[in-house]
Amino acid sequence: MTVISNVAVIGAGTMGARIAAVMARAGFNVRLWSRSAQTLHQAQAIVESLGVSASVLYSNVLEECLAGADMVSENVAEEMALKQSLLQSIEHQVAPHCLLTTNTSSVSITGLASALKDPTRLIGMHWFNPADTMPMIEIVRSEQTAEAICQQVRALCERLGKETITVNQDIPGFIINRLQYAMLREALYLVSAGIGSVEDVDRAVQRTLAPRWAAMGPMKLMDFAGLDTVEKVAGILLPALDNSSVLPPWLKETIAERKLGVKSGEGFYPWPGDSALQAMQHRDAIVKSLTGRGEDDE
Missing domain, CATH: 1.10.1040.10 (N-(1-d-carboxylethyl)-l-norvaline Dehydrogenase; domain 2)
Known part of the structure; x- marks a missing residue:
């Protein structure tokens, strides 16, 4: 199982900012990306309010954010085409060992994975708002997610101090x-x-x-x-x-x-x-x- 040290959080809205803070608090090196400088500024204010800003780097250059990443947390808008396009781009830029997770609350993980060359590596890691307070993460498998990926995410969540439930069928809305x-x-x-x-x-x-x-x-x-x-x-x-x-x-x-x-x-x-x-x-x-x-x- 790959050791995770460097985490790229893609999407710096409220969820992405708080996920970055949780990751930084757990000791990971975190980079947070958004296309928008204003969104990054707002995200930095959220992270600073949670006391971990020094552990998070901010970037609006995707390649820079992904460099050396061992894990990606994707947090952009709930649109299949947008997420597919972004995940395709991410897959081309990260190493084969990099864990690919999507924080979607409704989009099909199987549908997202179908855009990847290796669909077995994508998994849903559904956080709840506010990510730093809510105790649980919903793990969602696609039809092709590898069991080793599921085990890796469970171990990661344990390190983050989060409880988990596993959604074994990729259905709209998952369980919660x-x-x-x-x-x-x-x-x-x-x-x-x-x-x-x-x-x-x-x-x-x-x-x-x-x-x-x-x-x-x-x-x-x-x-x-x-x-x-x-x-x-x-x-x-x-x-x-x-x-x-x-x-x-x-x-x-x-x-x-x-x-x-x-x-x-x-x-x-x-x-x-x-x-x-x-x-x-x-x-x-x-x-x-x-x-x-x-x-x-x-």
Whole structure:
């Protein structure tokens, strides 16, 4: 198994910047790339806020970032063609031993790997936002990912102090986003139908479902409920759940009006001043509390 010393993080958005910080904190030599000087500047501010800026080099020259890399973490936009083109270019510029990972939350790993000369070397390494706080990484195999690559990524995640789950079939959304969007679909239906407000749907999850799932997860909770009870409730509820395959019209109108959430200052909620920063700090504190990750664990 190749020893990883030099890591190239490709894409310097919020995810890429925080991944670079996690890698640097774990003792790797890190180079962070973006085409945009402004994005690199913003990424440097994020990395500096996490206290590891001295261990990260910043570049807008791809060849420079990839030089001597033992591992690549690709973090550009969720577009198949863009990722394929970039991964092809990366494959030509790194050594055969270099571990190629893509941090995609929805794009097919098999589809991405098909653009490579050696598709067995690519693997999905799906981080969660914020990468420095969330305790888990989702490992996603393509149809051709070599078992040795899977083992290498598991070992890497252990060094990073991250838990892992392995997705053994390359399906859209993998495991965690499929679970998340199943709930989001029903949440949007409840709001659309006037059954609950945005605020009450959020509070229902925050104050009841989330704490219980954090303690046990849905499958174990079913054991405690009693599987016979689950069967009876499922008979009533499953036929009644929403099965929409598109977003509701009112949400599409909101998006068309460029009310995109924190990035635009308004979405489901208004985000004036530093309210988004305060919300993120509150989120991070809750995640650390629920997962038992204190400052010394980061």
